[in-house]
Amino acid sequence: MIDKTVEDLAVAVGDITDGATVMVGGFGEAGSPIELIHALIDHGAKDLTVINNNTGSGEVGLAALIKAGCVAKMICSYPRSMNSTVFPDLYRSGKIELELVPQGTLAERIRAGGAGVPGFYTPASVGTPLAEGKEQRTFDGIDYVLEHGLRADFALIKGKCADRYGNVIYNKTARNFSPLMAMAARTTTVQVAECVAAGDLDPEVVITPGIFVQRVVLVPDPAHESDLVREGASYP
Amino acid sequence: MSSTEPTMGLTRDEMAQRVAVDIPDGAYVNLGIGIPELITKFVPEGREFIYHTENGLLGMGPSPEEGQGEPELINAGKRQVTALPGAAYFHHADSFAMIRGGHIDLCVLGALQVSEGGDLANWSTGGPDAIPAVGGAMDLVAGVKLVYVITQHCTKKGEPKLIESCTFPLTGTGVVNRIYTDLAVIDVTPAGFQVFELSPGVDFDYVQERTGAKLLDRGTPSDS
Numbered sequence: 001m002i003d004k005t006v007e008d009l010a011v012a013v014g015d016i017t018d019g020a021t022v023m024v025g026g027f028g029e030a031g032s033p034i035e036l037i038h039a040l041i042d043h044g045a046k047d048l049t050v051i052n053n054n055t056g057s058g059e060v061g062l063a064a065l066i067k068a069g070c071v072a073k074m075i076c077s078y079p080r081s082m083n084s085t086v087f088p089d090l091y092r093s094g095k096i097e098l099e100l101v102p103q104g105t106l107a108e109r110i111r112a113g114g115a116g117v118p119g120f121y122t123p124a125s126v127g128t129p130l131a132e133g134k135e136q137r138t139f140d141g142i143d144y145v146l147e148h149g150l151r152a153d154f155a156l157i158k159g160k161c162a163d164r165y166g167n168v169i170y171n172k173t174a175r176n177f178s179p180l181m182a183m184a185a186r187t188t189t190v191q192v193a194e195c196v197a198a199g200d201l202d203p204e205v206v207i208t209p210g211i212f213v214q215r216v217v218l219v220p221d222p223a224h225e226s227d228l229v230r231e232g233a234s235y236p
Numbered sequence: 237m238s239s240t241e242p243t244m245g246l247t248r249d250e251m252a253q254r255v256a257v258d259i260p261d262g263a264y265v266n267l268g269i270g271i272p273e274l275i276t277k278f279v280p281e282g283r284e285f286i287y288h289t290e291n292g293l294l295g296m297g298p299s300p301e302e303g304q305g306e307p308e309l310i311n312a313g314k315r316q317v318t319a320l321p322g323a324a325y326f327h328h329a330d331s332f333a334m335i336r337g338g339h340i341d342l343c344v345l346g347a348l349q350v351s352e353g354g355d356l357a358n359w360s361t362g363g364p365d366a367i368p369a370v371g372g373a374m375d376l377v378a379g380v381k382l383v384y385v386i387t388q389h390c391t392k393k394g395e396p397k398l399i400e401s402c403t404f405p406l407t408g409t410g411v412v413n414r415i416y417t418d419l420a421v422i423d424v425t426p427a428g429f430q431v432f433e434l435s436p437g438v439d440f441d442y443v444q445e446r447t448g449a450k451l452l453d454r455g456t457p458s459d460s
Contacts, residue, residue: 027291027328028314029307078371081314088367100368103290104332104375111329122336123378127355127409130374172325173292174308179327207327224307 003164005195005216009039012189012217016045016154023110023150023181024052024062025157028081029225031174033158033191034061036217038235040156041065047072051110051152053103053177055079055087058229063087064236071096075150077103083229102130105147107180112149114183114212119148155185158222159208161194166213167206168192175207182212189215193222244442245389245418245435253278255344255386255416264288266335266376268345268358269313271386275344288340290331290372295323312372335372336379343380345373347387347415349402352449354412354424356385357404370407377408389417390446398422398429399448419443427452 006012013036016022022040026032041064050071056063063086065071079087079098090096101109102124112120121144125131135146157178159168168190170178182188190208195218246254252274259265259275261283267273276298279285287296289311296311297318305316319325334340349357356377359370377383390396398415414432415422420443421433430452431440444451 028310030291030310030314031308078369080367080369091367092365098368100370102370102374103328103372104336104379107328107332108336122375124336124375126378128374128406130370170325172306172309172319173289175325175327176292177328180329226307 004166004210004214005164005218009035009191009217009219010042012036012191012215013040013043013156015187016040016043018045019047020045020153021049021051021151023152023155023177023185024050025155025176025178025181026062027053027173027176029057029061030172031158031170031176031178032061032225033156034223034225034228035219036156036158036189036191037061037065041068041070041236044070046070049073049075051075051106051150051181053077053106054081055084057081057083057225059086059234060228061225061235064234066090066096068236073097073099075099075101075106077101077106100130107177109147109150110177110180110184113151114180117149119146121145122147150184152181152185153187155181155188157181157188157190159190159192161196161201162190162192162213162216163196163198163201163210164216165198166190166208166210166216167201168208168213169201169205170207179208182208187214188212189217191217191219191222193220194218245438247418249274249277251386251416251418254421255384256280258384259283259285259342262286263341264294264334264339266290266340266343266380268343268373270346272344272346273313288331288334289317290328290335290376292326292328292331293317293319293323294326294334295320297323332372332375335375338379338381340380342382342384343376344384344386345376347385347397348404349397349399350385350387350412350415350424351402352398352400352424352428354410355402356383356407356412357402358407360405362405373407377411382413383411385412385415387415387417389419389443396446396448419446422451425452430454
């Protein structure tokens with residue numbers, strides 16, 4: 001019988017090795033798999049390349065992972081936001097690498113990686129510093145830059161609900177990058193607030209089909225990053 | 237971003253209201269962070285706009301009532317919003333397909349600098365200590381049909397933001413269609429900046445003195 005549910009968070013992240021590339025779902029706090037990230041901090045993998053739209057806030061979740069020294073490189077579109085000091089401080093002191101990618105290009109690179117497309121042309125960034133050194137081509141008189149698909153060893157994402165096959169639905173704007181990351185990673189782990197029996201999710205509303213998910217872990221009452229930041233929490 | 241309103245020209249709210257007048261009924265609109273967000277307060281009577289927020293929502297509504305917000309229902313500025321009846325959620329690749337694929341009619345963005353050729357700089361000052369952060373701006377200017385800029389005419393230090401050529405890192409080249417400032421509405425034309433409308437009590441020379449490129453008057457014939 002197929003059952004992708006795993007018993008706890010430690011098992012869910014237990015094989016993430018030093019130097020791995022890890023996609024982390026979320027846009028700001030919406031969809032951020034805080035409990036999985038904290039389990040990864042406990043697990044202790046280092047020299048990670050992390051792909052996320054941002055770099056976290058406060059000293060919890062993704063910001064805590066960076067603060068713990070686990071991350072060698074971030075690939076993201078917007079590495080600063082309110083209450084974000086961990087990444088900016090490390091970046092200014094040259095202790096973390098940054099690959100800055102326009103947000104739509106980041107999404108499409110992940111989608112392409114997951115779809116078996118090694119590269120694509122986009123008009124975004126043409127004529128800007130972010131296009132420097134990239135191959136350009138003209139189609140119908142318009143210039144485009146070549147961007148490469150992104151793949152990862154692991155993806156850590158957050159859903160609202162899943163079944164044992166790994167079919168996932170999301171909550172509102174917490175969906176964002178997660179369905180793309182699930183496609184692009186060799187091992188995708190989703191934390192969900194609810195697990196349901198196979199057949200309880202209407203096939204018409206499944207957003208991520210189970211083929212893209214390898215592990216499901218139940219986190220019944222996930223924390224909200226903004227609450228933790230407001231409380232001044234830090235992890236560990 | 238100055239807390240003191242300029243002595244002449246429009247307030248931030250009036251600037252936003254002026255932009256709203258030009259948005260056609262039924263438009264799909266993406267609003268940048270900051271002054272552009274104020275536009276939602278001024279939808280003209282009888283019109284309906286559908287707001288797109290690039291983090292995955294079409295049909296974005298106003299901020300929630302106090303205590304009613306949800307941490308996972310936010311806009312691109314990461315502030316809590318609501319979803320109107322008829323709204324739709326989608327993932328980031330679909331969201332940027334809407335943007336890059338030319339499905340969004342109009343976006344309104346802030347600016348650090350705009351050149352007379354329509355180049356926009358709005359993501360980094362390029363300073364040695366600046367943390368570069370681009371977000372979705374480069375995709376928006378590359379894909380949205382009409383790109384409007386809303387900005388104070390000058391910086392807090394009084395330097396012009398509308399100039400011959402941008403000195404900050406670019407967001408896109410030749411992408412801006414129209415600029416709404418506290419002093420004027422200015423079109424980017426093949427001949428350069430052309431004043432479309434002056435704010436009440438502001439004259440052409442006053443705007444020209446505060447602009448780092450030649451302005452064409454409404455009556456000035458352009459080559460195009």
